[in-house]
Amino acid sequence: MGMTYIPSTLSEALHLRAETGARPLAGGTDMMVQSKRGIGLAPEFPYPVMIISGLEELRGITKHEDGSVEIGALASPAEIAASDIVPWHVRMAAAGMGAVALRNSATIGGNIGNASPKGDLPQPLILLDADVILVSLRGETKMKLDDFILGSKKTALKDDEIIRSVIIPPHEFTYSFYRKIGMRRANAISKLSLSAAAVVRDGEILDFRAASGASGPKVIRSYSAEAIIRGRRVEDIPEVLDGFLEAWNAAISPHAMPQYRRNTTRRMLSHFLSSIHDGAEAGIIS
Numbered sequence: 001m002g003m004t005y006i007p008s009t010l011s012e013a014l015h016l017r018a019e020t021g022a023r024p025l026a027g028g029t030d031m032m033v034q035s036k037r038g039i040g041l042a043p044e045f046p047y048p049v050m051i052i053s054g055l056e057e058l059r060g061i062t063k064h065e066d067g068s069v070e071i072g073a074l075a076s077p078a079e080i081a082a083s084d085i086v087p088w089h090v091r092m093a094a095a096g097m098g099a100v101a102l103r104n105s106a107t108i109g110g111n112i113g114n115a116s117p118k119g120d121l122p123q124p125l126i127l128l129d130a131d132v133i134l135v136s137l138r139g140e141t142k143m144k145l146d147d148f149i150l151g152s153k154k155t156a157l158k159d160d161e162i163i164r165s166v167i168i169p170p171h172e173f174t175y176s177f178y179r180k181i182g183m184r185r186a187n188a189i190s191k192l193s194l195s196a197a198a199v200v201r202d203g204e205i206l207d208f209r210a211a212s213g214a215s216g217p218k219v220i221r222s223y224s225a226e227a228i229i230r231g232r233r234v235e236d237i238p239e240v241l242d243g244f245l246e247a248w249n250a251a252i253s254p255h256a257m258p259q260y261r262r263n264t265t266r267r268m269l270s271h272f273l274s275s276i277h278d279g280a281e282a283g284i285i286s
């Protein structure tokens with residue numbers, strides 16, 4: 001069994017991480033389950049662990065002057081869902097995570113660090129081109145979350161680094177869509193989730209993007225499929241829709257229930273784009 005440390009400052013945590021390689025434990029909702037031993041027995045970690053839940057430096061949700069929003073790694077889904085400065089897609093995903101107890105104890109840093117393809121928060125964050133901020137004794141690194149998550153349960157986190165926060169750049173979408181499909185409305189891991197957003201001005205589609213969760217080893221964004229729609233006029237949507245859906249279909253690789261996941265994703269994307277074509281009022285497409 002590994003040692004357990006409880007650092008009280010980020011500086012102490014970074015020294016511990018560099019010297020012992022101790023793994024950060026934030027809410028523990030993934031780590032405790034992964035290391036459980038049986039009913040009535042406390043989980044045992046075969047590696048050193050540091051409990052980071054007391055680190056004030058990893059808390060808070062801030063809007064910066066450039067309009068970007070920074071969410072500290074320890075922010076819980078409940079805090080994120082309740083914040084009116086967090087972009088809508090991310091709030092929706094946070095509000096749909098687990099049940100109340102989980103929404104209060106899990107963290108955004110843990111959801112990213114766990115890198116499950118079914119994790120709810122990376123999907124809207126990748127849609128919004130979020131960056132992740134990593135800290136170590138060597139300094140601070142900023143990288144796209146889409147590059148940080150390498151695959152199922154794999155990240156680019158180095159042995160001496162800790163996730164400090166995520167930064168979401170500002171966007172002004174005219175159309176937004178979010179849906180999580182689980183076994184039940186709450187307390188269910190995603191079977192499938194999809195976010196989409198568009199900026200349409202004077203009939204021109206200036207921006208279009210989509211991201212889907214639980215459709216491959218990591219969140220899928222197909223930049224080449226998005227390019228089929230971006231720059232087009234709204235009235236061209238029927239002409240390019242099939243080509244876009246085919247390109248999207250080629251980008252996803254669901255490992256279980258592939259037909260169901262492919263058909264459902266296709267229907268949701270088609271619904272979003274057809275609604276825009278049919279003159280839906282700007283706002284949320286439901």
Ligand SMILES: Cc1cc2nc3c(=O)[nH]c(=O)nc-3n(C[C@H](O)[C@H](O)[C@H](O)COP(=O)(O)OP(=O)(O)OC[C@H]3O[C@@H](n4cnc5c(N)ncnc54)[C@H](O)[C@@H]3O)c2cc1C
Nearest residue numbers: 026027028029030031098106107109110111113119120163
């Ligand atoms: C009953 C139940 C229901 C669940 N439902 C959902 C759901 O609906 N949607 C969903 O997405 N997930 C769900 N989960 C999974 C889990 O709750 C989330 O992934 C959660 O966000 C993990 O956060 P945590 O703080 O508890 O992570 P932890 O267990 O503390 O850590 C998870 C991983 O991230 C790393 N880590 C944590 N913080 C940092 C940091 N700051 N820097 C570097 N690495 C870090 C840890 O080392 C570990 O590898 C559920 C889990 C359970 C048990």
